[in-house]
Amino acid sequence: MLNRRSLRIKVMQSLFALQQCKDANYELCLDKISEAFAPDLNSMEVQDKAALTLQKKTASKLFEKAFKKGETSVDHDDPKIKKICNECFLFYAKQSKKDSDFFLKNLISEVEKIYDHYIAVLSLLPAFAELAEADKKVSHKNFVNNVWIKALRNQEALKKDALKLGRHWQDKADRVKGWFRDVVRQDNEYLNYLDKKSPTLDDQKKFANHLFKKVILGKTVINEFFEEEVLRWAEDKEIVKGLVEKTVKSFDGEDQNTLTLHTLSVNWEEDKEFIEKLYHKASNLDEKYKELIANNTRNWEVDRLPLTDRMILEMAIAELLEFPSIPVKVTINEYIELSKNYSTPKSRQFINGILDVIAKELKDKGDVKKSGRGLMDNK
Structure with missing residues (x-):
């Protein structure tokens, strides 16, 4: 579940990216000043290169000094210097506002999508169970009959959210089949579990946890897939892992209705307000x-x-x-x-x-x- 520390990390990452864009916008302003006072090679008139160079230096210093003081405009006797500098301030403000809005929108979207990743991770076990059921060469009885796996397969809310969010894996059937063949079936804990005569409830729960922690979210190609797909997976994974652990823990092994999905946040509107306010106040x-x-x-x-x-x-x-x-x-x-x-x-x-x-x-x-x-x- 989200906590304020994870939200601060998200805000920090977005502010870091925003500042890099602001630095780039500042450099673009200096480039614009240089271009404005560069000799016009297509002009038929004689270009006073010395005067242009002096204007460029004066405009650059004027802009840099005012910018450092936090000012947003300048005044100067030379109308061209004044015009170019103030145009740069307007460009900087407009572009930085655009960047700021983009990163805030992206920040909120990134946080909200953590729930999508949680649903994707949970949905992998039912997908693997279907493949195990269809495998006639090896008996996967213990896996298919694991009460935690069965509870996930029967969880209507999980099916509904997976379908709604596009996290059902049906569009990646070949990839999931490859993971089951090359990762799940090669896992020693998986093979040992299949050989157990009568797995206890505790055995079944530990096995479900193992599949999530070590097979899906461990050092495997499955986790690498999430790393490639999710920009900040290193941080998001810890939140997803916590949600998955709570989901497994919520099931008592008896009544399948007790297995419940967990919300990303107890009060998302409050958390969202915290993110937006901290982002705005820190960036300004x-x-x-x-x-x-x-x-x-x-x-x-x-x-x-x-x-x-x-x-x-x-x-x-x-x-x-x-x-x-x-x-x-x-x-x-x-x-x-x-x-x-x-x-x-x-x-x-x-x-x-x-x-x-x-x-x-x-x-x-x-x-x-x-x-x-x-x-x-x-x-």
């Missing part, structure tokens, strides 16, 4: 808070920090400022964990130290306002 963090990062990173300018560290610090500040119900210590600890798993080896200690100082400054200035659960441990 006020310049004064970026300066706060710069002032507390000694000789490091914000732009020279590793991009992942910048994203983590900006997300943490946005969360401290905009989510009154989340305690300060919770926010700091969460972003320390993100740095440990997604940044450089030294980042954890660096992020920890910077966030402690920044959180104190923000609280002293009255910028951090907590309420309800957010007041816990905020000393």
